[in-house]
Amino acid sequence: MQLSLFDRHAQIELARTQHGGQVRRGQRKLERPVSTRRPMHVVLTSHRARGGWSLRKHDRAIRQVLRRMARRFDVRVYDFANVGSHLHLVLRARRREGFQGFLRSFVGIVARRVTGAERARPRGPFFDGLAWSRVVSWGRDYWGLRNYVFRNEIEGALGPRIRQAFERGPNRTPDPGPRPAPRSPPRG
Numbered sequence: 001m002q003l004s005l006f007d008r009h010a011q012i013e014l015a016r017t018q019h020g021g022q023v024r025r026g027q028r029k030l031e032r033p034v035s036t037r038r039p040m041h042v043v044l045t046s047h048r049a050r051g052g053w054s055l056r057k058h059d060r061a062i063r064q065v066l067r068r069m070a071r072r073f074d075v076r077v078y079d080f081a082n083v084g085s086h087l088h089l090v091l092r093a094r095r096r097e098g099f100q101g102f103l104r105s106f107v108g109i110v111a112r113r114v115t116g117a118e119r120a121r122p123r124g125p126f127f128d129g130l131a132w133s134r135v136v137s138w139g140r141d142y143w144g145l146r147n148y149v150f151r152n153e154i155e156g157a158l159g160p161r162i163r164q165a166f167e168r169g170p171n172r173t174p175d176p177g178p179r180p181a182p183r184s185p186p187r188g
Contacts, residue, residue: 034096035135041145043132045086053114056084061113073102081149083156088149
């Protein structure tokens with residue numbers, strides 16, 4: 001029988017790739033897993049992003065902030081989707097400190113731009129809890145994630161019905177609904 005190099009608890013901690021969102025809510029805090037060699041999927045969610053505060057309405061400003069903060073903190077952004085109530089980012093950071101600074105600055109500036117908050121006029125928290133992040137493997141996992149983010153971008157721009165059409169595929173026609181009952185031939 002081969003003995004494990006690490007005990008069971010250490011194996012679980014080493015295998016951890018997710019952080020934030022609902023993961024480990026109500027439990028003790030752990031360090032966010034950050035990889036400098038693999039991409040990461042980051043999701044920022046806001047239940048307050050409705051109406052005038054919708055993230056879609058501020059898409060241009062959000063993209064400007066994203067480019068500026070990525071350049072400043074040496075973070076490479078592979079993909080981005082603005083769905084209106086949440087943002088998806090696929091990125092890779094060169095250093096852990098750069099990722100932490102990017103996330104802190106990007107979230108703060110976007111929240112201020114969307115809500116119009118200033119020092120004398122705070123608006124309260126805009127994003128829900130911690131940003132959710134996951135370390136992604138190169139290859140099939142990465143390309144599946146890019147496809148998922150693309151579908152979210154399409155849904156954010158055109159609505160949920162277009163996503164359903166993408167999921168049905170290119171060669172299927174939309175379901176027309178119930179068919180009328182066949183008519184019986186006339187008796188005669």
